[in-house]
Amino acid sequence: MKIYALSIALLLALLPGCMTMAGDSDARLVRAKNKVAPALVHIRPVKEVFRGGRRQEVSVLGSGFIISRDGYVVTNEHVAGESKLVRVVLFDKEEVDAEVVGTDKFTDIAVLKLKTQRTDLPVVDFELDRKLEAGQTVLALGSPHGLSRSVSKGIVSVTDRYLQDSGTMVSPYNTWIQTDAAINPGNSGGPLVNLRGKVVGVNARRLGGADNVGFAIPVGIAEEVWSDIIEHGRVERSWIGVTLQEMVSVTDDADREGVVIGDVDPLSPAFEAGVRPGDVMLSIDGSVTNARFEEDLPSVRKRLADFPVGEELTLGLMRASQTVSIEVVTEAKGDIKGREVELGGWGFTVTELTPAIVRRAQLPNRQGVFVSGTRVGGLAAVAGLRQGDIILRVDGEKVDTLSAFQEVYRDRIESKKPMVLLDVKRGAVTLYVLVKQGAAAPARSGD
Amino acid sequence: MRVSLIHRGAIRCSAVALVTFVVASGAFAISDRQVARNFDAVEPAVCLVSYSSEVRNPNSGESSRRNTRALGLVVSAKGLVMVHGHMKLQDSEPFNIRVEIGKGDDTKSYGAKLLQKPADVNVCFLQIESKDALSLRHVKMSERKLSLGDEIMIVGMLGESLDYARASMLRRVGSILERPRRTYCIDERVPFGAVGGPVMNSAGEIVGVVGFDLTAQEGGDLYVRSGHPLVYQTKLLNDYIANPQSENEQDDAWLGVFTQPLTDDMAEYWGLPKEGGVIVASLVPGSPAISAGFQRGDVITEFNGAPIRARQNQEVLGFTKLVRETGVGEEVEVDFYRDGEPMTIGLTLAGRPKSANDAGEFESETFGITVRELTQDVRILMNLSEDTKGVIVRRVKPGSWAFLGGMRPGVIIMDFGGHPVTTPEEFQAAAAKVEEDKQKEVSVFCRVGSRTRFFRLEPRWGSATETP
Structure with a gap:
């Protein structure tokens, strides 16, 4: 009886504590949402699509977020690309037209500029300092199925998911944040936010037929891209014409480092310079390259792409147990889709x-x-x-x-x-x- | 149109069924003694055919191998065997074909290859492959007709649990379809083991074989689900039995050109007479046409003395057939227009290069992979340049080392474990060397689509040559 009474007393003592913890958690979620929500926008572009031998204009829906007080907005390329007219609805429901500043199919990022005189627009913060970890709580904000101002909650499932190319849906330079926060059509371009109320990613894809397997572009790479677009209107990348493969595609030996050259485009700079499939790239301009798993490939591709166009690179290659050096002059990477x-x-x-x-x-x-x-x-x-x-x-x-x-x-x-x-x-x-x-x-x- | 056809057929069947009742008593019957005689005469020619085919799961896309057995009928002493057309379906080619003839300890097993599946009757013809000259017990077919209500005898096969014992069955002609061609319907169902079995009349003559459906060419897909047993009559089969031919006879002649008809519009555009012809649209690299000096845009109007008058797509086939049948080694003259000027070229016809169906294959049981020679037709189909060397992966056994390494059909292997591969023989040698060296990892360099890439196979040599 005594024990019973003690248990009751303990329970009563703990209960308010539990309730406070729950309240704290809710409050953190709300605080995080409130930090980002004012900069959240609903986007309605009129896109140009070519279908069945005709050019058509279709209206699509998406999400985005404001990154500058004078109205630069980040969204997905697949939302705003190939659109002439973009209508943006701000969080306070004001409707503003926007122009497309530039797009990048390789990272699925687009930048819009709101046609407004305002210089006091609410903006988001980015999480560029802290490393994201799987298990961390995140919120996805956007307009799923056109339902604007929606928030969904989940955790980071994986921080560096590698997604294979599928047609024109490619992501050579980034891995993806995988989350179970509900991401639906219309969420595209919206922010993925941590509990500090900072943007960690740009929601862009989901796995069809699965329950809440969504993917966001990490904010680090997205930020580089939108900065380039704002500054130059586009992202310039270098190209040498090689297709890279991870080391485990040829060996399980963890001591063998490098990146496998799986394919060389005919007439490309690498081909002209003598790079051949089967070569293992050990270094670029003296600094070591290594991609043991496919998740490691995007950073190596990005290193190559980040060199200025026309630069002469020295590739350190392993060929039939011999190391060779080959000079390759980079060319500009072309578009994935032609006019x-x-x-x-x-x-x-x-x-x-x-x-x-x-x-x-x-x-x-x-x-x-x-x-x-x-x-x-x-x-x-x-x-x-x-x-x-x-x-x-x-x-x-x-x-x-x-x-x-x-x-x-x-x-x-x-x-x-x-x-x-x-x-x-x-x-x-x-x-x-x-x-x-x-x-x-x-x-x-x-x- | 199709619906109305079914409808008509159904009415006719029911009408015929009524007539059957009336005439049955007047039809030919088979005596008990005749049954025994027929059976003894035919049984040695009824054989067991086993083969493998690839089955693709439409949901997962995974393919698996299916081993099937069917009844075969030996129709020539030299080893021509007839099997029901189900053996070869549109998207699945049989392989590992074996024919077992005889019974008990006297059973002989032979390898066989698929010769052809005619378009107008749903059977497959196999040719037994043997180093020694064959002299097999075979059946002779009669073109004698049947009448409604006639009793017929079928020799079929029982199932595996009964050692595929041969069995006789008595049935009657239950109805006769007049369209799309005269076809006898058997009055009762027959076991699956009877499909392809010989059908005999009361005189003991083999008047056809048991079929199950008509060919697509004769609207077979209308009847395919009826599952009603039919008789494929001898007259449909005799030509094929008398002249067994591979679908890919190597002594076909070819020019090595892709052609289009000279439509009246095209003739008007080029200022040529509106009399038809074939336009040389593409030339196959290394073809006789290139050696003879033909060029893209030439318009052929006469071949070996025969005028070519193609104005529509289907008429081009006539030209192709003419070239094919003219014969390898024939010297021919070809009249054509080039830039509006009439010209003539003489050339000696060469044999058509080997096609994928005749190409050599090699199956590595160790790696679970079957490769095939890269033939000219596959190069054209896959748009491969002449400098692409290798062997094409035809089958990958699910769960095999090749499968686990991610290899799939359609991939072209160019290097296997550090050994360059250009033919199935070289692949065989490479696989043997890799096995001999017990390579822990096998790096396979391949072309996938228009790009190249590496696959890594990890054999588990510890478990002998068993695949995981």
Whole structure:
């Protein structure tokens, strides 16, 4: 009985303490949210998309946060990229138009500038000092499914998740913060915040079909990118044309350090300099490089990319148990996606050739244009042109660039030339496609 | 259109069923003694065919190997065997084919290769491979017709637990479909082991084999789920039996060009007569056409004296067929237009290079991987440059060392464990060397899509050659 009474007394003594702890925790969450929320914005860009051989404008939803008192806003490239008009709703529900200052597909970061005279806008703080740890509580702020001003809570699941490239969704220069804080479509571009109320990441992706497996770009790398964009309008990176692989892809021996060269782009600076697949890169300009696991690759890629364009680098390589040094002069890294235009008269869309397309199509050079879509019933489709074709010549004349092709196309439209012959590469074969301008009946053509 | 066809078929079946009742008593029947005689005559030609195929799980994308057995019928003394067409499906090619002939201790087992699966009847033809000349007991087929209600005898096979014993079954022609071609439907279901088995009439003549569905060419997909046993009549099979041909006969001639029809529009554009022809759109590197001096844009109008008048896509096939059948070593003249001017080139036709279906394969059981020679057709299909050397991975056994190392079908191996690989034989030698050296880690340099990369395999030599 005595013990029972004592237990009750203990319980009563502890209870208020427990309640206070819970109250503290809530208060910390609220404080953290309140520090960031005023700078949180809801973004409604009107994006340009090319689909089915047409240029279309679609309205999308996303999130972002203000980083300067005069109105620079950070969001995702996949939210604001390729948009002409961006409408931003501030936390106090004021609606402001914004312009796209610049975007970076390689990190999925975009910077907007609000069209406002205000210089007293609330801004976020970034956590650049403290290292993030798995298990730490974080909040995701944004507009899931368009529901603006939403906050969700979770923990950091992993601090350095490596995500493989998937089509144009790439992240060569960063690993990701994985979190179980609910991230849904619309959260993109919103901040991931720690309990000190500071931004630790930019929410950008989630794993489809999974429960709360979301990913944020670490604020450190995001900050470098948005600073470059604000200063130069874009991020300039160096390129030497190598694809790196982690050491464990060739050996489990932890004593063997370096980074494996898995692929070398033909005609790239590295190829010209004599770098070959199978070489193991031990150093860049004398400083050691090592990527044992794939998570270690982004920092090595970033080191290469961060060199100024045109710089001569000395790569220390291990080749068949011999060390060799090779000088490589860097070139500017091209865009992941080329410029795209709709050519309504023939009902199709074309893009510039990127190095990736050139490589995939085994082209000897970068001359030609890529057919990105054809409209059902359009002259191009009726003539037999298909998505994925590469147009090499028009009426026997080479087309070097997209601009050159646009010019020839305009000429043929204006001159109303009855038939225009295209030399097209499709896979390993080339074929002729005859476009009949103003054709009433479908033209026959080879496939 | 398809719906109405099913409908018509259904009505006809029910109408025929009524007639069956009326005429059954007047149809031919098979006596007990005839059953025994038929069985003895046919049984030696009924054999057991086993083969493997790759099955892909549509959900996980993982592929696994399935071993299947089927009834085979020996149709020539030289080892031509007929099996039901299910053996080769659209996306799965059989491999490791073996044919067992005879029973008990006298059973002989042979390797075999798939010769062809005709488009107009759902059977596969296999050729037994043997160093010695074969003289096998085989069946002769008769083109005698059946009538509604006729009794038929089938020789099939029982299941594995009954040692695939041969068995006779008596059935009747239950109905006759007139379209898409005259087809006998068997009145009752037959066990799965009877599919492909010989069908005999009351005179003991083999008038066909048991089938299960029609070919896609004759609208087979309409009936595919009916599961109703049919008779594939001899007249559909006899030509293939008399002239067994590989789908990829190596003595086919080729020019090595990709062509398009000369449409009237194309002719007008180039100022050529609107009489048809084939445009040389692409030339295969190293092809006879290149050696003979053909160029892209040439328009062929006459080949070996035969006018070429293709104006539509399907008509180009006629030209391809003409070249193929002209024969290797033939000297031919080709008339064509180049830049509007008529020209003639004479050339000697060469044989078509080996295709993927004829290509040599090697399966490394140790690594769980099967590789195939990189043939010209695969190079074109995958858009590989001529300087890409290696072997293409056809199959990776789930759970094998290659599988665990991340290798998958379609990858091109260029170096295996430090040994450059350009042919299946070189791969075999490399795999043997790696095994002999008991390499702890095997670095495999491959082309995946348009890029190259390394894979690392970690064999566990301790467990002999067993895969994990």
